[in-house]
Amino acid sequence: MNDTVLEENDAGLILAAEECPSDKFEGYHSFSQFDDVIIRKLSAHGPVLLRGGRGSGKSALLIESHRRMRASGSAFSIYMSLRYLPLLQSDGPEYIGHFCSLMSRAIADELSAQGQSVEFDFAEDEIALQMSLAKLARALDKRIVILFDDAAHIGREKPLEVFFDLFRTLSSNATSCKASIYPGVTKFGVRFDVFNDSTVIDISRSDVSGGDRYFSDVIKTRYPALANREIFSDRLTPDTFASLLGRAVVGNMRAFILACNRFDGKTRVSIPDVNACMLNMAEDYYWPLMxxxxxxxxxxxxxxxxxxxxxxxxxxxxxxxxxxxxxxxxQDRVTIHRSLVSQFSKVFEILEYLGFTAKREASRGMKSGGRGPVYAVNLCSLLEQVPTKRLTIEMIDEWIEGKPDLAEIHSSAATFGSIALPTLAPDNKLGILAKDVQVLAKSKAYPYGLTEDKIARLKGEGINTIQELAETADTRLLQIDMVGPATVKRMRDVMLQAIWM
Known part of the structure; x- marks a missing residue:
């Protein structure tokens, strides 16, 4: 069995920190002073929830925290991805059983990776797990930090109540739990008080410059050619370019990198080039996200x-x-009356999670009366609807500056008047699991997808749906002609990204 050569510049896989090979992680990721503050909080004592939208960099921060703690030896840390299908399909005691089994294996693997001779007692329930962690902390004479990645899934909230009960139970003087969540998690459970039982850190990066050179620093590190003043037209500087792209994608790192990829290798960059990039991002990035x-x-x-x-x-x-x-x-930001946001709460969570909008203030007084949150809108979709569809230097300056003049949608406005919410079904089944593996092919919706050859080989083995692929053991996949370990990993990575966003 041979592996075909896999594309290293696959945007989707490179941008998913969870699947980034450990030996390449440092080369693809850099961290600002703002990030360092978050990393220190993730490494310190006490429970923390790291909140951010899709592609905002939550996983990268968790992994970097784990890397630094492992290097310093200040604590025994475990990075644990909860991208595990049985956790999505179970609840109550069944969820707890899967969780304890998964965590026990993760701790044992980490002990082995660090060359520790201490054994970890396998746990089948939360009480046994709590006791095993306390015993481990005494044996190592170190604090234990557990970093839970992908703890939340926007399409399945019910098991989150069980997870947060476990999160609270496992947190102790010797064990610190940290977890990444998305904006708008609502079902924390009756035992978990999100603000008393944890510290919530919003990862959202500023999408206006204000003297912050974060996006410029990212470009210098990952795309050094785009930091060269000589390739830009007279009215466009590298810092303006970086700030504009950062603002265009409302500070979302995955979208920012995808936008930068469009300029990689260019010898000349002008405002019309940025104009074309933003319009293309609206068409083949944002709308395919839906x-x-x-x-x-x-x-x-x-x-x-x-x-x-x-x-x-x-x-x-x-x-x-x-x-x-x-x-x-x-205007690129809007205050929306809180009654409307409450009426369409889950819709606004979906838009924020996907990076169409970003909440910039939780509450602001409105000229029309009342209060409401402030949302920034991605500039790609905004420019698409500007009558001229033409980006000007005046637009760039105003949007980067982030002027305080905001649009407003008040409670009596007819803006959302014709929009009705459908009745939701009682079940929590994820439609993606029943989809044909063909949806994993490379496309605008799945830029990180599989080749037609690999999809044909899966179907030739009777693996026709994503659920069937998820339930197929690696040993069986390795028996497929021209499928080796690297291809199996690629299939797993793509499948997990398809299920978990």
């Missing part, structure tokens, strides 16, 4: 259509003054 996420939302899948409608209504509201009152530049 297509990709729909079957992963479980009970919330019917909310995709209202999410599209609400986002289009927001963008139309921001662009209307350009058509009606002669305003030159579209």
């Amino acid at each position: 297509e990709e996420v729909a079957p992963k939302l479980g009970v919330y899948e019917p909310l995709v259509e209202p999410a599209i409608a609400i986002f289009e209504a927001i963008v139309d509201h921001l662009c209307r003054p350009l058509r009606q009152s002669g305003r030159a530049i579209a």
Whole structure:
């Protein structure tokens, strides 16, 4: 069995920190002073929840925290991905059993990787796990830090109540639990008080410059050619370019890297080039996200259509003054009355999770009366609806500066008047599991997808759906002609990204 050569520049896989090979992690990731503060909090004592949207860098921060603790020996840390299908398909005692088994194996593997001679007692329930952790801490004479990645899945909230009960139970003087969650997790359970039982850190990076050179530093590290002033036109500097792209994707790191990839190797970059990049991102990144996420939302899948409608209504509201009152530049942030946000709460969570919008303030007074959160809108979708579709230096300056003048959608406005929410089904099944493996092919929705050859080989073995692929053992996959360990890992990585966003 031979492996075919896998594409190293696969945007989806490179950008998923969970699948980045350990020997390449440092080369692909750099961390700012802002990131270092978060990493220190993840390494310190006490429970922490790291909150951020899709591709915001949660996994990278957890992995880097683990790397630094392992290097310093300050604590015994375990990085544990909860991308495990049985956890999505179970609840109650069954979930606890899978969780304890998964965690016991992760701790044993980490002890082995660090060359520790201490054995960890395998646990089948939370009490046994708690006792085993206490015993391990005494044997090592170290604090234990457990970093749970992908603890939350936007399409399946019910098991989260069980997870947060476990999170609270396992946290002690000797054991610190940390977990990544997405914006809008609502079902923490009755025993878990999110603000008293943990410290919540929002990973959201500023999407306006304000003197912050974060995005410029990322470009210098990962795309040094794009930090060269000589390749930019007279009215565009490397810092302006970096700040604009950072603002265009509302600070989302995965989208930022994908945008930068479009300029890699260019010898000349002008404002029309950035204009084309932003319009292309709207067409082949943002809108395909909706297509990709729909079957992963479980009970919330019917909310995709209202999410599209609400986002289009927001963008139309921001662009209307350009058509009606002669305003030159579209406002890029909007205060939405809290009653509307409450009415469409899960829809706003979906938009924020996917990076269509980003909450910038939890509450602000409105000129029209009342209060509401402030949302920044990605500039790619905004520019797409600007009548001229033409980016100007004046737009760039205003959008980067982040002027305080905000649009407003008040409670009595008709902006969302025609949008109705569907009745949600009681089950939590994820539609993605029943999808044909063909959906994993490379496409706008799945840029990290499998080749047609690999899909044909899977189907030739009777593996037709994503669920069947998930339940097929590696040993069976390795028996397929022209499929070796690297290809199996690729299949697993793509499958997990398909299920977990």
